[in-house]
């Protein structure tokens with residue numbers, strides 16, 4: 543049976559950086575509150591979901607040495623589409639000059655992990671090359687007068703190229719979960735702004751990351767001690783620390799990028815993964831645990847053996 547491995551990665555963030563100090567000038571908030579409660583110091587704001595996805599996709603394809611016309615399928619994880627119809631993946635497919643299939647995955651902030659499992663499934667079903675992108679512009683669905691949300695969000699995109707290999711490939715285990723009875727905890731109507739019950743999401747998120755990570759690791763025949771690098775969704779530094787400490791994963795084995803990017807929903811895991819790769823924190827043979835959670839609520843984890 544064929545497996546898949548990541549052969550390229552890339553990111554894109556808007557040029558405009560908004561610091562906590564910038565936000566404190568127009569909102570009743572402070573750098574101290576935002577840093578202490580969330581770990582965020584600044585975020586990039588701007589662009590559209592398709593523009594950011596195209597830029598990140600281009601970088602990932604170039605790094606993998608793959609021409610856009612050789613990509614069989616584009617999987618675009620986003621919860622902030624440019625339009626209702628067409629899927630944002632159509633704009634990205636055309637923008638990249640691709641010929642293959644393209645579709646959106648919306649599992650809110652868990653979208654990249656859902657997409658990772660779907661992309662591996664496509665390879666198992668016969669695709670040679672899949673481009674997986676998480677791209678978001680949460681800023682477009684944020685009321686900038688609502689301090690409870692405005693300080694959290696950021697825009698950006700991260701992409702990976704997955705190519706078929708003979709043998710087992712990188713994916714060792716995975717788990718996807720959802721509980722739609724919690725749908726109202728994070729909500730955005732058509733034409734409106736996001737609203738969120740942050741406290742409740744926080745509570746469920748820590749539990750979801752721990753449980754889902756353990757199930758995915760068990761599926762892989764591994765435990766938390768085997769994890770070389772934990773790449774969690776970046777929604778709040780306190781959620782990351784709480785989940786990592788309960789999993790027994792020390793600080794030097796997990797990635798935090800929320801200070802620079804804020805919460806970029808389904809782009810946060812590929813942004814963090816790219817950061818780890820670009821700073822030489824990930825090596826062939828390493829066990830990588832990706833874990834995300836978000837609106838729905840949804841959650842999911844994937845265990846990969848890097849390289850291969």
Ligand code: UT7
Nearest residue numbers: 570571572575579651689690693740741743744777778836
């Ligand atoms: O991506 C997945 C989905 N989202 C999440 O994962 C978010 C999960 N939740 C969280 O990260 C946290 O709950 C928040 C960061 C959203 C909020 O932190 P918290 O520690 O739960 O604060 P809180 O909502 O309980 O608010 C504490 C106080 C309140 O004031 P009072 O009632 O104690 O007087 C808020 O009004 O902080 C106030 N507050 C602020 N103060 C300054 C809320 N937002 C702000 C702000 N600046 N931006």
